[in-house]
Amino acid sequence: MEDGPLRPVGGLSVRPPAGVELRPAARDDLPVVRQLLSERGGPVPDGDDPRVPDRWNAHLASIDASPFLALADGAPAGLLLLAFRRRLNFATWEAWVPELVVAESFRQRGIGRALLRVAIEEWRLRGAHRLSVDLGPGEEAGQTLLTKMGFEETFLRFRAEPIAPRGRPAPTDVVLRGVEPDDFEAVTRLVAEMGPRHSPVPERMDAVRRTFRELATRPIDLSRLALRGATPVGVCTSELRASLRRDAPELWIPELVVTEPMRGAGIGAALLDTVLAAGAAAGAGSAVLETGPRRESAHRLYAAAGFAEAGHVFTLLRER
Numbered sequence: 001m002e003d004g005p006l007r008p009v010g011g012l013s014v015r016p017p018a019g020v021e022l023r024p025a026a027r028d029d030l031p032v033v034r035q036l037l038s039e040r041g042g043p044v045p046d047g048d049d050p051r052v053p054d055r056w057n058a059h060l061a062s063i064d065a066s067p068f069l070a071l072a073d074g075a076p077a078g079l080l081l082l083a084f085r086r087r088l089n090f091a092t093w094e095a096w097v098p099e100l101v102v103a104e105s106f107r108q109r110g111i112g113r114a115l116l117r118v119a120i121e122e123w124r125l126r127g128a129h130r131l132s133v134d135l136g137p138g139e140e141a142g143q144t145l146l147t148k149m150g151f152e153e154t155f156l157r158f159r160a161e162p163i164a165p166r167g168r169p170a171p172t173d174v175v176l177r178g179v180e181p182d183d184f185e186a187v188t189r190l191v192a193e194m195g196p197r198h199s200p201v202p203e204r205m206d207a208v209r210r211t212f213r214e215l216a217t218r219p220i221d222l223s224r225l226a227l228r229g230a231t232p233v234g235v236c237t238s239e240l241r242a243s244l245r246r247d248a249p250e251l252w253i254p255e256l257v258v259t260e261p262m263r264g265a266g267i268g269a270a271l272l273d274t275v276l277a278a279g280a281a282a283g284a285g286s287a288v289l290e291t292g293p294r295r296e297s298a299h300r301l302y303a304a305a306g307f308a309e310a311g312h313v314f315t316l317l318r319e320r
Contacts, residue, residue: 010125011068011118017110020077022118025067030056032069033244036079036101042136043245055244064093066122070102070111077106080115081244082122086211087254088237089191095123097133100142112145120316129318132290136311146314155313156293160306161286163251165277170226170270179223179235181216184209186232187225190257215239222251222278226258226267234258236271240284248285251276256289256298268298272305
């Protein structure tokens with residue numbers, strides 16, 4: 001299709017269920033996309049807002065997006081929004097599914113499974129380290145499907161909307177500043193404290209360094225590093241990303257970590273608050289992050305900053 005995504009599409013190799021067509025979404029599919037998003041609930045793009053087509057066209061034009069539609073008997077039956085995003089300490093992209101929808105009248109026909117297979121094939125094509133799927137509260141059918149397909153429930157998702165910074169100061173002996181390219185070694189060590197899955201293998205460090213430099217030199221710097229004297233003791237990374245459901249961009253916070261000896265001193269709260277304030281000043285209308293389900297102290301920190309649980313994240317990992 002001339003107005004579809006001009007990139008390799010691994011999802012076209014997926015065999016659909018009988019009577020179902022799988023294809024990349026196109027510009028003229030916006031009304032269908034809106035209809036399917038409404039099946040899942042939550043905010044739906046306003047069909048009368050002239051900015052919505054621009055957001056949809058920008059999504060289609062992005063090399064980091066692969067939206068797919070399922071049509072059953074010629075009618076809209078399912079939607080997959082798939083994107084690729086970066087995390088520090090990984091040399092590859094992470095595949096991310098913010099929206100997986102099957103219309104109620106077409107459920108139990110294997111459409112959700114087929115759309116997930118599309119996501120998996122696209123993920124494999126890019127060689128990404130992880131495929132993550134967001135589920136909202138109460139989406140039990142989605143949880144069952146993901147589990148059957150080998151996904152694991154890995155994170156809780158938290159959302160703050162609107163963003164409401166509370167003016168939390170850092171301890172008097174700690175300074176917060178933007179992340180700079182020369183902070184690579186320090187930030188890599190800090191993020192690695194989040195666990196072994198956040199530690200890059202040695203042979204991929206050059207690629208990780210290039211990724212870090214790209215992130216640290218973005219035009220809008222929203223990430224912050226905490227230093228005690230000359231020693232980095234904490235980091236909070238973040239970036240703005242467009243949202244099809246919402247007018248304002250979303251602030252995504254992929255990493256927030258304070259080195260273990262300095263935890264409990266208010267550094268994490270100050271880092272998070274500073275990043276939220278920077279995001280709000282840059283036009284973000286909401287903030288999202290993911291965290292481990294057993295990190296209760298982190299959950300309390302997020303709740304104090306205005307976040308609430310917004311669902312779960314299921315992941316599929318590939319071998320390094």
